[in-house]
Amino acid sequence: MPTIPAPANPVSPSLIATLPGRYYTDPGIFRREQERLFEAMWMCAVRSADLASPGAFRTVRIGRESVLVVRNRTGELRAFLNVCRHRGARLCTEEAGEVRRSLQCPYHAWTYGLDGRLVAAPNLVRMPDVDRTAYGLVKVALREWLGYAWVCLADEPPSFEETVVGAAVERLGDAAAIEHYGAERLALGKRVTYDVRANWKLIVENFMECYHCATIHPELTEVLPEFADGYAAQYYVGHGAAFGADVKGFTVDGGEGFGRLPDVADEQDRRYYAVTVKPTVFVNLVPDHVILHRMFPLAEDRTTVECDWLYAPEVVESGADVSRSAELFHRVNVQDFAACERTQPAMASRAYREGGVLVPTEHHIGIFHAWVVRQLGGAQG
């Protein structure tokens, strides 16, 4: 039997404790996170422009629910639980699609308008007492911001301004700063979906620190030399990491990128900003594009991450080659997710039963941990 070292209980003021391993492996804790976080907070679901015309829909996993986001006849986005009100069949089984005027359940053909109202059902005329409004699809709250539909399953959603927009204000120190990138007007240049075999919190923690940058991100630290020191840009309010002196653009080899987005301010030029919108969104801002990550936690050890690279519409329409631009953060993603997957199995090890430690450049992760524990209603046994 190997000797198990004493639990990490740091006495050095430089080190503070992480969450214990069970927070990353226990299905019961994950279930509580689904209830208290993913089904209670605003979650970034769909790029609005992906649903270009009336009848276009997409289904997304939010907590334990399948949520259907659809563009209605008058051009607005609406969200519903993807569950037929008759006997509960899943209404849309595809991840994305387009219907003409209505959504029809494939089981007994109950038919819903794009506003969720029950519009037809076999023999419905012989049931005049049935209130069609009462048997419409169950509505889910929806807000649009940065060109995305954000949904919230809570009956009384928390303030969008405080919990979502507020995260960007808190990080950038200025409410207008993120608006300068005009993310809602940008076009999708590239999208990659990553299947990450790791708990969603490992991905957040990794994104919040740059202690690992020098070890695993050679391309990123070339472009952002200050990252090689281990201090993440998100460490200081309002600070963006400066491009290296010889770097022309935020690209995989530091070569030329695209023109600066029109409203990006001089002080934002040649800088990289990262914003974490808890629980599951990262927004990365560089002068010529925006990179947005949406996480969909599927299980305690599995997370889907959808990453979008957004450029000025004229860049995408011109057919310009965005591959060297997108390749930089794609590599960062692959490097980061490999690190998270390397960590996940060890969360179940007795060596990590009491957790590990955070060094000073990671101390702010402790604030994230405290937030998670608070949201879950206290320490989880």
Ligand code: FES
């Ligand atoms: S379950 Fe949908 S129509 Fe019966």
Ligand SMILES: [Fe+2]
């Ligand atoms: Fe990283």
